[in-house]
Amino acid sequence: MALKIHIKDLVVVDSNESEGLYHFVATLTDNTKCRLIYSKKPDWELIGVNRLLTVPCPICRKDYYCNCMSKHAAEFENEIKEKGLITI
């Protein structure tokens, strides 16, 4: 199913600079929250997307773990790149 990713907020929640690992929480316009795991060596690369279980999945409507967001990892990455959301 198609889903257009619209991120309205992106915050750093955890980082390990020596490892080049950064965890962000992205809030989408529909209030879905996802944890994004990035590596920076030295370029930013999205290596994981996990939906937080705050609201049901906008794609499959499950309120427990699913893999829908992982399938949209490229869209998250593009959206973040286009909007320049990473400012650290």
Ligand SMILES: [Zn+2]
């Ligand atoms: Zn899902």
